[in-house]
Amino acid sequence: MKAITANRLTDGRVIYRTAEGQWSSRLDEAEHLDGDAAEARLAQAEAEFGIAVGPYLIDIEDERPGGQKWRREAIRLTGPTTGSTREPA
Amino acid sequence: MYKYDAYDHALVRERIEEFRDQVARRLDGRLTEDQFKPLRLMNGVYLQLHAYMLRVAIPYGTLNGPQLRTLAHIARRYDRGYGHFTTRTNIQFNWPALVDVPDILDHLAKVEMHAIQTSGNCIRNVTADPFAGAAADEIEDSRPWAEIIRQWSTFHPEFTFLPRKFKIAVNGARDDRAGIRVHDIGLQIVKNEAGETGFEVWVGGGQGRTPRLAQKIRDFLEPRDLLSYLTAILRVYNQHGRRDNLYKARIKILVEALGAEEFGRQTEEEWADIREGELELPAAEIARIRAFFDRPSVSKAQPVPVSGKPGFAGWLRRNRRAHQVEGLSSVVISLKPVGGTPGDITDDQLDIVADLAERYGFDEARATPDQNLVLPHVRNEDLETVWDALVAAGLATANAGLATDIVSCPGLDYCSLANARSIPIAQAISSLVEAEGLAEPVGDVTIKIDGCINACGHHHVAHIGVLGVDKRGEEFYQITLGGAFGNDASIGGIVGKGLAGEDVPGAIVRVLKTYLEIRDENERFIDTLRRVGADAFKESIYVAA
The missing domain is CATH 3.90.480.20 (Sulfite Reductase Hemoprotein; domain 2)
Structure with a gap:
């Protein structure tokens, strides 16, 4: 399965496209897509002006990022693994 | 300043x-x-x-x-x-x-700062010796020249859309701490037989996927000709640099294709047309810029303290550098706490360094290519007070130049170009080196880590380099040995197949232990490596992998 991800225009944070055509910071709210439907939905997202920058498809396996880019997408989802990030003051 | x-x-x-x-x-x-x-x-x-x-x-x-x-x-x-x-x-x-x-x-x-020309195919921020104006081995302060180049290159209309980004380094000391051999243009300040200062001009260095060391195209350039000569180099590059292939667009590829001699000839030919023109630097303008970079003076020089609180002497030994003014020292503020993120600094720590610079450092600090900070001018009698404040701030790690002073790019934890993580590898190596008590016994060694071949972490010029690669979704790390940054610059060679991330710290520690076993007396890591060759370390890397 696939999902569509992007970065939010105002602050660059990671977002996922929902079935309603909205954007959420939660992967579990992302629409799961397959085959031609995924490509069509991505084309739609790319054509819209909105809050998303650079939408693209990612693989989803067992509700988590999958495929060869799984680690990159897991880090995008959960943040750096360096143990040194802090939440905004 | x-x-x-x-x-x-x-x-x-x-x-x-x-x-x-x-x-x-x-x-x-x-x-x-x-x-x-x-x-x-x-x-x-x-x-x-x-x-x-x-x-x-x-x-x-x-x-x-x-x-x-x-x-x-x-x-x-x-x-x-x-x-x-x-x-x-x-x-x-x-x-x-x-x-x-x-x-x-x-x-x-x-506060007179900006983010201009920190990206794009333009002339980027100039690199200089972080100890410029302070180092005991200095021929001449490189900062006025770096400032002149900054002013000339800012928004330069002819050089805003070069084939690729362009980096210039200026070094004014005998030891090259600016990396002139790994920049597009490297300028080394030298004295000629008449005792006049000028520049050796090196071109075509760089790292990334095609690492090359710069080659010298001029032995002595008079200071007044600096900007016209740089312009000539940039014009040859702008004219002939490849714009059809991103990976072949840097000047190093052009210099290699033409040969340094031919590149130099074309530069001289271009220069002949412009050297007597408006780009000639007036002596008065050079003097005006130099006046901003006064050397601090000390009314009554005190010696470097020989005793103090526990830990102070060790910090002095590793992190203090000799100063050209009697009574002053330079100190390295390590941003490499064991297990920490190389180069990271908190808001509170930045404030403390600001306080120390203002109160004890003639209001100056420097950032270094090793991702540390430097207070270039500290009175010897203030060293222990500065150290006390750094200890309280968690900034007094006494490891400048040691195996825990690791350079690392942001890697896959932050960077959209990265293929693998680098910071966690640096953290694991420094923690294991510390746990094994190896840092001090090994002494001077450079370890640098990259999460992709763009090499922002400079792994090519590390004694021990680590390059992260992605193989079908898994991180692997190639080890390189024998690179160096500075006067004896060299590009490290890949030792063998990549290691899994969890195997890298152990492999590095075994390399360091091998060095301790086979070194001659007072021989540095890099000298042992060059004497015996990288193969002597290969078994230690792969023995348990």
């Missing part, structure tokens, strides 16, 4: 207002991302994995107290409480919102 004049202030102000309007037009949809991306990059704004990243220029690595305090404020107010010093002596903020960037640039402008 250089102070902006009215022209500098106006230039930066105008750019901020221009960018503020561009951001507004992007946010309301008048600009597409394709239109906006080159504009934001010209202002240092990248889009990384999790957020925008703002790269702030630190001209030739020089900072003062108010600037450090402003960086602290930006980290605290607009980021997540920390910044990250890079190998190009800039600072990056990993979490700013796009909507805040114009305001951040306003704060920077008030």
Whole structure:
């Protein structure tokens, strides 16, 4: 399965496209897509002006990022693994 | 330190207002991302994995107290409480919102800083010796020349759209601490037989996927000819550099294709047409710029303390550097706590360094290519007070130049170009080296880690380099041995097949232990490696893998 991800225009944070055509910071709210439907939905997202920058498809396996880019997408989802990030003051 | 004049202030102000309007037009949809991306990059704004990243220029690595305090404020107010010093002596903020960037640039402008030319195919921030104006082995202070190049290259209309980015280093000491052999142009200040200072000119160095060491094309360039000669080099590159292939666009590829001799000939030919013109540097202008970089003086020189609290002597031994003025020392503020993120510094720590620079450091600090900071001018009688404050701030790690002083790019934890993580590998190596008690016994060694072949972490020129690669979704790490940065610059060679991340720290520790077993007396790691060859270490890397 696939999902569509992007970065939010105002602050660059990671977002996922929902079935309603909205954007959420939660992967579990992302629409799961397959085959031609995924490509069509991505084309739609790319054509819209909105809050998303650079939408693209990612693989989803067992509700988590999958495929060869799984680690990159897991880090995008959960943040750096360096143990040194802090939440905004 | 250089102070902006009215022209500098106006230039930066105008750019901020221009960018503020561009951001507004992007946010309301008048600009597409394709239109906006080159504009934001010209202002240092990248889009990384999790957020925008703002790269702030630190001209030739020089900072003062108010600037450090402003960086602290930006980290605290607009980021997540920390910044990250890079190998190009800039600072990056990993979490700013796009909507805040114009305001951040306003704060920077008030202390004569900006993010201009920290991206794009232009002349980037000039690199210089972080001990310039202080080092005991200095021939001449490189900062006035770096400042002259900064002014000449800022918004230079002819060189704003080069085939690729362009980096210049200036070194004024006998030891090359600016990396002139791994820059597009390296300028080494030398004296001729008449005792006059000028520049050796090196071209075509660089790292990335095609690492090359620069080659010398001129033995002595008179200072007045600096800008005309740089212009000639840039014109040859701009004319003949490849724009058809991103990976072959750097000047190193052109120099290799033409040969250094032919590149030099074409440069001289171009230079002959322009050297007597408006680019000739007037002596009065050189003197005006030099006047901004006064050497501090001491009325009554005190010796370096020989005793003090536990830990102080060890810190002095590792982190103090000799100064050209009797009674002063330079000190390295390590941003490499064991297990920490190389180059990271918190907002509070930035404030403390600002305090120390102002109270005890003639209001100067420097960022280094090793991702540390330097207080270049500290009175010897103030060293222990400075150390006390650094200890309290968690900034007194006594490891400058040791195996725990690891350089690392941001890697896959932040960077959209990376293939593998690098910071966690650095953290694991430094923790294991510390646990094994190896740092002090091994002594001087450089370990540098990259998460992709672009090599922002300079692994090619590390004694021990680590390069992360992705193989079908899994991280592997190639080990390189024998690289060096400086007078004896060399490119490291890949030892063998890649290791899994969890095997890297053990392999590095075994390399260090092998060195301790086979070294001659007083022989540095790199000298042993060059004497016996990398193969002598190969078994230690793969024995348990």
